Amino acid sequence: MENSSVFTRKYFLTAGESNAEGRMPLTLVAERVIEIATQHANALGIGYAALITRNIGWVLSRMSIEMYRYPVINQEYTIDTWIESYNRMFSNRNFRISDAQGNIIGYMRTVWVAMDFEKRTMADISSFDRSAFLLGDLECPIERTPRLRIPEGESVEYSDYTFQYCDLDFNRHVNTIRYLELILNRWPLEHYDNHIIRRFDILFHHECHFGQTVRLLVCNDGDEAIAAITASGNTAVNVAIKWAPLQNSSHTE
Amino acid sequence: MENSSVFTRKYFLTAGESNAEGRMPLTLVAERVIEIATQHANALGIGYAALITRNIGWVLSRMSIEMYRYPVINQEYTIDTWIESYNRMFSNRNFRISDAQGNIIGYMRTVWVAMDFEKRTMADISSFDRSAFLLGDLECPIERTPRLRIPEGESVEYSDYTFQYCDLDFNRHVNTIRYLELILNRWPLEHYDNHIIRRFDILFHHECHFGQTVRLLVCNDGDEAIAAITASGNTAVNVAIKWAPLQNSSHTE
Numbered sequence: 001m002e003n004s005s006v007f008t009r010k011y012f013l014t015a016g017e018s019n020a021e022g023r024m025p026l027t028l029v030a031e032r033v034i035e036i037a038t039q040h041a042n043a044l045g046i047g048y049a050a051l052i053t054r055n056i057g058w059v060l061s062r063m064s065i066e067m068y069r070y071p072v073i074n075q076e077y078t079i080d081t082w083i084e085s086y087n088r089m090f091s092n093r094n095f096r097i098s099d100a101q102g103n104i105i106g107y108m109r110t111v112w113v114a115m116d117f118e119k120r121t122m123a124d125i126s127s128f129d130r131s132a133f134l135l136g137d138l139e140c141p142i143e144r145t146p147r148l149r150i151p152e153g154e155s156v157e158y159s160d161y162t163f164q165y166c167d168l169d170f171n172r173h174v175n176t177i178r179y180l181e182l183i184l185n186r187w188p189l190e191h192y193d194n195h196i197i198r199r200f201d202i203l204f205h206h207e208c209h210f211g212q213t214v215r216l217l218v219c220n221d222g223d224e225a226i227a228a229i230t231a232s233g234n235t236a237v238n239v240a241i242k243w244a245p246l247q248n249s250s251h252t253e
Numbered sequence: 254m255e256n257s258s259v260f261t262r263k264y265f266l267t268a269g270e271s272n273a274e275g276r277m278p279l280t281l282v283a284e285r286v287i288e289i290a291t292q293h294a295n296a297l298g299i300g301y302a303a304l305i306t307r308n309i310g311w312v313l314s315r316m317s318i319e320m321y322r323y324p325v326i327n328q329e330y331t332i333d334t335w336i337e338s339y340n341r342m343f344s345n346r347n348f349r350i351s352d353a354q355g356n357i358i359g360y361m362r363t364v365w366v367a368m369d370f371e372k373r374t375m376a377d378i379s380s381f382d383r384s385a386f387l388l389g390d391l392e393c394p395i396e397r398t399p400r401l402r403i404p405e406g407e408s409v410e411y412s413d414y415t416f417q418y419c420d421l422d423f424n425r426h427v428n429t430i431r432y433l434e435l436i437l438n439r440w441p442l443e444h445y446d447n448h449i450i451r452r453f454d455i456l457f458h459h460e461c462h463f464g465q466t467v468r469l470l471v472c473n474d475g476d477e478a479i480a481a482i483t484a485s486g487n488t489a490v491n492v493a494i495k496w497a498p499l500q501n502s503s504h505t506e
Binding site: 014015016018019020022025027031034035038048073164165166167168169170172181184185187188189192210211 | 269275280284301418419442463
């Protein structure tokens with residue numbers, strides 16, 4: 001398991017981790033994706049410890065999450081992850097999530113870039129031992145993260161936010177999950193009581209810092225929304241959301 | 254271990270959990286306190302599952318955290334918890350945290366109230382099996398959570414905040430940790446680079462809800478600060494902080 005092409009972890013959704021509807025929050029799905037990707041990379045010998053000796057580190061560039069159902073409170077779930085492909089610059093890592101009965105309830109795709117922290121440019125990962133990049137042969141039947149545009153036009157809603165201390169991570173940049181929260185907070189509780197996020201795409205362009213004021217742009221079009229976070233005219237983050245109506249309005253299904 | 258008077262868990266501080274200084278954030282200390290208290294109560298048969306059959310649940314009323322040092326990134330730490338005492342209304346639960354070498358680096362005190370969710374009043378816990386309330390005999394040499402006052406006078410800094418979707422927990426109230434973040438965010442990064450929180454006291458009076466706008470009040474007096482969160486003139490939360498200067502300015506010690 002620890003040094004194989006597919007890496008698997010079992011989890012339990014505690015009450016404290018659940019959202020207002022008693023389900024796994026999208027933010028926790030994203031957290032688990034980053035966590036298990038890190039664990040698998042470490043197990044393969046291409047994780048933080050191995051790369052930092054050359055001043056290189058993995059940076060999340062794109063993430064797509066597609067969920068048919070979400071784990072509910074006090075329920076077990078399992079995540080599998082594997083590397084789909086890689087080239088000189090990128091590593092494409094996929095995931096699938098299953099419920100306690102083994103039914104697949106969602107898939108995720110991520111694209112990671114190896115950054116040279118000293119030169120502040122992308123690093124060439126082809127110099128690494130190729131045998132460490134074991135490719136998994138599970139299927140990930142969801143579309144790749146698409147290109148996304150900035151919301152434009154009269155229907156765009158704007159708001160501003162200034163990053164604060166608890167938004168930062170150990171790299172002294174804004175924590176990845178905070179970008180998701182800032183966007184998801186643009187919808188009210190009532191909306192979440194009646195919809196689930198069927199698909200969530202996010203593209204990370206620029207990292208944000210303490211004290212930086214960003215503009216949030218959100219544009220709704222029925223069951224789809226696009227959003228962005230911009231800082232001084234540059235796009236930091238692009239987001240697309242596909243909503244699905246909740247058939248069952250019970251909070252714990 | 255599972256059904257004893259002292260309940261112990263080992264943890265590992267991952268990079269993703271660390272703060273901008275590469276240490277365990279105070280918010281994570283508080284999260285672990287709530288988590289391990291819940292696990293011990295469950296193991297003793299006085300947890301959520303047992304109490305909810307009578308429409309009763311534990312609500313955190315007070316928490317004090319006193320830290321001499323914080324665990325650093327990629328370091329193991331251990332938390333022990335035990336019930337110090339209880340009466341008809343309250344349960345006093347204490348904690349101590351140790352580093353990888355077994356040195357005690359902090360203590361925590363909590364007071365929990367049993368709430369009757371149907372009557373919306375405090376429940377009488379003396380009707381529960383007394384033998385379930387095993388008392389631990391470890392020492393907790395820090396002071397009890399004191400009474401705290403609302404910041405007053407010309408030096409008080411005010412700001413407003415409206416609770417949003419990602420602030421909520423499965424009870425559809427504001428997540429406990431968010432109150433801490435709102436207060437801690439009143440200080441800049443530079444302050445945290447030069448100080449640690451030696452002691453943190455928090456009293457919870459009223460739960461806040463989605464869409465509610467609260468006022469944050471903070472008053473600094475050298476190495477001490479008091480703060481509060483008020484909603485429509487009522488105090489929701491009182492906080493006191495004692496800062497200690499950081500001797501070593503290195504981010505990972």
